[in-house]
Amino acid sequence: MPEFPSAHRGVRAAGVPQSGAAIAQAALVVVAVLYFARDLLVPLALAVLLSFVLAPIARALRRVGIPRLAGVLAAVLAAVAVIGFLGLVMGRQLAELAGDIPIYQYELSRKFASLNASGGLLERAQEMLRGLAAGAERAAAPSPPPMIGGDAVRPLPVEVRMPDPKPFELLQSVLEPLLYPLATFGIVVVLVIFILLYREDLRDRVIRLVGAGDLHRTMAAMDDAAYRLSRFFLAQTAMNAAYGVFITIALMLIGVPQPMLWGIVAGLMRFVPFVGTIVAIAFPLLLALAVDPGWSIPLMVLVLFAISEGLMGQVFEPLVFGHSTGLSPIAVIAAATFWTWLWGPIGLLVAVPLTVCLVVLGRHVERFEFLEVALGDRPPLDPPETFYQRALAGDADALGEQAEVALREKRLSDYYDTVALPALALAQGDALRGSFAPERLAALRGCIGTLVEDLEEEAEDDLPPDSPIAEPDHADGPPAAKVAEPPESLVPPGSVICMAGRGPFDTAAAGILAQVLRKRGIGAVAAPVELVRGGDLTGIPAESVRQAWLCTLEGGASTAASRYLLRRLRRRFPEAKVAALVVGAGLDGRLPEALRGEGATAVEGRVADAARAAPRLAAPTVAAAK
Known part of the structure; x- marks a missing residue:
């Protein structure tokens, strides 16, 4: 399904409970109403879903000049004709199937009996079932008749004869099972007509309930949701209908009896998640086993459904709807179970469409946002929050998997700037x-x-966006990308020092910047804060350092402490240019401004910006020591 943008989120619903206890009570009341009022609500739900399907058709007829009433009636009558035709076809095919069931039963029994020729598992299972059935018959057998004078008292046979039904009673017995479905269908048709005719009035009433305080955003949210749902349901119905036609033709060519029946069932079962595929395959497969003395037709049926389901789920539906219906897999299963428990088979058919409507409601109405979080397929946590949660759990493997997935689409520096460093800012807030x-x-x-x-070992070179393209080594060879060559003064190891500030996670920030610079060919080394007190540089002379970066996260240390560290860096490396990476602060904030006042030649807020700035600061100038 296409993404439903959350730009309109924030629309507040009038009359929605505020507290958790009130929401729980309201949910229990809603579930009770859905269950006990299902005879009323099932036709209403079917009418709403059918109106979503027919609304684009009615609008199209209106655009070509057909009056609204005539267009609505034409769309509804066309839908009724299609549903009635499908019902007649299914009824006729079922009648034919019922007449041939004894033949199919005999063929299936004979085929399964051939599998038991070697005394296999099926035979043992049948013997066990026969034994259980015999035991049940013995347990249910009547007790021996009583004895009188040595003779058993035998009961008199009694035969109950019903009088022949009168014509009216016969007609009643035929029509009574059909009255409820026909009445429900009639109510649905009438409701669809009125919903399509008065949809603007209904929209205004819903706006009044949802939130008339912000009319513009509420209108935009309602129109966007209704338009997208209509397109989605119409496209889904068309796709499932095309799938049913394809299955019908394929089964007809294979030679499976009643192909139109199984094509219609296959199209309907596309609305049912997970279980629908099994149901759509089971009946044609059983018939294929019954009509084919061998195994070629059953195998062709299996291959047909395997290929068609794969193409529908992996190619056509993502191409038309997007990657999914917008529901998480667990939500689909839970919704199917919930709505089936409430409304039976009808609930199973409408489970996914109704749940999609709830997710759209959660994306547009602030108070129902929990519906999108619980049922939607969007990640419940942002990438930085996911990073922080995995780090809190100590799950280094999960952190590595998240980084691996992110690095497929973005550079290493971008991953650090958008995921890792914002997560460190969250962690620092908790630490403070x-x-x-x-x-x-x-x-x-x-x-x-x-x-x-x-990531030092696994990540690729951090290619800047403007890296040059080298000429091919051979005339017929393709050009190869190469990293922009850094200045020679920054290539030797230790020519750039990335020193951590005093914050709890500044050491990680210094290590990250040093790693990104090394990925760009710069000899950067991460150093702890003790370096400013004269600590050892592991054999690197201080005069060889050309740049010194102070790496800190906003809020990790006071402004005075950061200014002091910057001054000590300038004294420690008098021939180096001193710069700062301040994560989580705007470049016009208090700390960046204070560091500029202390003589920082560059103050950057992102790792990628610092990596681009480092080569530009490589001019051999000597800073005045303070």
């Missing part, structure tokens, strides 16, 4: 509030450090 025990904080840092180390 005192939410972490020391051992938990150490474990979180270790998990993030493990991820950075893994």
Whole structure:
């Protein structure tokens, strides 16, 4: 189904319960009403769904100049004619099938009996079932007749004869089972006509209920939801109808009896998630086993449904609707179970369409957002939140999988800027509030450090967007992309120092920047904050350092502490240009402005911007020491 944009979210519903307890009570009341008023609500739900299907057709007829009433009646009558034709075809095919059932039963028994020739599993299962049946018959057998004078008292046979039914009673016995379906169908038709004729009036009433305080956003949300649902349901109905026609033709060519019946069933079962496929395959497969003395027709039926279901689910439906119906797989199963329990087989057919309507409601009405979270297929957490949750759980493997998926579509620096560093900002906020025990904080840092180390080996070069294209080595060879060559002064290891600030996660930020710079061919090294106190650079002389970056997350340390560290960096590396990476703060914020005042030649807010700025700062100038 096409994505339903959330731009209109924030529409507040009038009269919606505010507290959790009130919402739970309202949910129980709604479920009770749905169950006990199903005789009234089932026709209404069917009418609403059918009106979504017919609304585009009625609008198209209106655009070609047909009056509204005539267009609505034409669309509804066409739908009634199609449904009636399908019903007549199914009834005729079922009557033919019922007459041939004894023949099919005999053929199936003979074929299964041939499988038992070697005393296999089927024979043992049949013997077990026969034994159980015999035991049940013995348990249900009547007790021996009583004895009088040595002779058994035998009951007198009694035969009950019903009088021949009168013509009116015979007519009543035939019509009574049909009255309820016909009455329901008539109510649905009438409701569809009135919904299509008065849809603007109904929309205005719904707007009044949902939220008339923000009329523009409410109108836009209602129109967008109704339009997209109409397109979706009409496209789904057309796709399922085409699928049914294809199955009918294929089964006819294969030689399966009653192909039109099974084509209609296959098209209807496309509305039923998971179970519908099994039902659509089972009956044609049984008939194929009955009519074919061998196994070629059953195998062709299996291949037919395997290929057609695969093409529908993986090619045609994603092409027409998008990647899915907008529902999570668990929500589809839960919805099918819930609506079947409420409304029986009709509920199973309308489960997915009704649940899609609920998800659309949750995407457009603020108070029903929980419906989208519970039933929709969008990730419940944003990527930074997912990163933080996995890191809190200590699941380094899950962090690696998330990074692997993200790096298929974006560069390493973009992944850090959009996922990892915002997650570190979330973690730092919790750390500053005192939410972490020391051992938990150490474990979180270790998990993030493990991820950075893994990406050092697995991630590709961090190609900048404007990397040049090298000329081919041979005339017939393709050109190959190469990383933009960094300045020679920044190539030796240790020529760029990325020093962590005093925040709880600044060490991770320094390691990330150093890794991205190394991926671009720059000899960057991450260093702890103790470096400014004269710590060892593991054999790297201070005079060889050309750039020194202070890496910090906004809020991790005070502005005064960051200014002090920047001054110490300038004294520690007098021949290096000093810059800063401040994550989570706008470039016009208080901390970036203070660092500029301390002589930082560049202050960047993203890793990608810092990696682009590093080559530009490579001019050999000596900063004045303070």
